[in-house]
Amino acid sequence: MTGYKTILTVFRSPEDAERLCQLASSLAGIWQSHVVGFHARPGVSINVGLRGEALRLWLDAKRKSIEEQDADTRAIFERYASSPGQSWEWRQVEAAAMPSGDIAQDLARCSDLVLISRLESGSSLTDPDMTLEQLMFGSGRPVIVMPANYPGQQTGQRIVIAWNGTHEATRAAFDSLPLLLNVPSDNIRLVCPPAPDKASPQLPLGADLAEALARHGVEPEVRALPGRHADAGAEILAQCEEFGADLLVMGAYGHSRLREYVFGGTTETILNDSRIPVLISR
Numbered sequence: 001m002t003g004y005k006t007i008l009t010v011f012r013s014p015e016d017a018e019r020l021c022q023l024a025s026s027l028a029g030i031w032q033s034h035v036v037g038f039h040a041r042p043g044v045s046i047n048v049g050l051r052g053e054a055l056r057l058w059l060d061a062k063r064k065s066i067e068e069q070d071a072d073t074r075a076i077f078e079r080y081a082s083s084p085g086q087s088w089e090w091r092q093v094e095a096a097a098m099p100s101g102d103i104a105q106d107l108a109r110c111s112d113l114v115l116i117s118r119l120e121s122g123s124s125l126t127d128p129d130m131t132l133e134q135l136m137f138g139s140g141r142p143v144i145v146m147p148a149n150y151p152g153q154q155t156g157q158r159i160v161i162a163w164n165g166t167h168e169a170t171r172a173a174f175d176s177l178p179l180l181l182n183v184p185s186d187n188i189r190l191v192c193p194p195a196p197d198k199a200s201p202q203l204p205l206g207a208d209l210a211e212a213l214a215r216h217g218v219e220p221e222v223r224a225l226p227g228r229h230a231d232a233g234a235e236i237l238a239q240c241e242e243f244g245a246d247l248l249v250m251g252a253y254g255h256s257r258l259r260e261y262v263f264g265g266t267t268e269t270i271l272n273d274s275r276i277p278v279l280i281s282r
Contacts, residue, residue: 003031003178008111010104010131011039014072016117019150021080023277024115026154030182034087036111037077038104040131041070041092104131108139117146118271136252142175142281144247147274152246155277157183160245161220162236163192163206168251172281173209176249179279180218188220191239193232233269245276252282 009024011017024035074090081088093103108114114135135143144155156179163169180188190213192206206222213220225235240248253267270278 003033004112005031005033006036006111006113007033008036008038008104008107008114010114010116010135011037011073011077012117012119012131014069014076016146016148017073017076019146019153020115020117021076022153023144023146023155025080025083025086027113027115027156028086031178032085032087033112034089035081036089036091036107037081038091038107039070039073039093040103041066102134105134105138108135108141108143111141114139114141114143115146116143118148136280137282140282142172142279144277144279145271146277150275150277152276155247157247158187158243158245159183159189159247159249160236160240160243161188161190162248162250163190163209164251165192165205166251166253168253168282170251172249172251172279173213175281176279177213177216177218179247179249180213180220181216185219186221188218189239189243189245190220190222191225191236192222194224194226231266231269233266233273236266237270237273240274240276247277247279248274249279252280 004027007024007028009020011020021037024037027033028035070092074092077088077090080086081090091107116132116135118132132143132145135141146155159176159179161173161176161180163173190206190210205224210220210222223239225232225239236248236250239245248270250267250270267280271280
């Protein structure tokens, strides 16, 4: 892959629209990408505690609020789309007409990269983020998940790759190649579990991956995790902070089962606690 030529940006609220558009514009400028903005207009759930005139007034206010948020999101997108030399396209659907995650997933499968913000409430079985779940587990495409209130206007200038030799980690590392090739190798760190404690010296687990990436022109620093934290997720995040990273690359562990939001502990920790965007592949 020479670059991300089609970037899908999934909007859920006006609050995340500005940050996502900034990131999409920054990345699209590198590869002259086409940006598809997708927004599912939410439906109105009936407030069962209201009746008659009170219910009508509540519904009117709810519809007005949704229309205003839609207009704000679209206005932010159009402002970026109107800049000279841009190739931006708007897609909007009524969420009530079809599950919004399904449509986003279909669009993602025809894209090179997906951008989406993490919901502030985090993930749990009682508060599933179905759209993110479907994109991560069903699209087959790399997804950059931006944490809530991320202050940066770009990402991918200093990159940490989390590697443990699995299928998921492999997909993520090679899905991120366009970004890796865009920065000096000094700005890339490959972190991996420490070698088994044996008498003979062991090469770091990431040595073979580093050699493979070097054939592409990417020569990352290889760093074994020191094991200062109780779980791998916290260890990886500590490495990101130490390195001054603005992007973490990792595989998505766990599985999606009957639309439940089920991740392995490392993925859950990182998605909930990361202060920087995460490029995640499955």
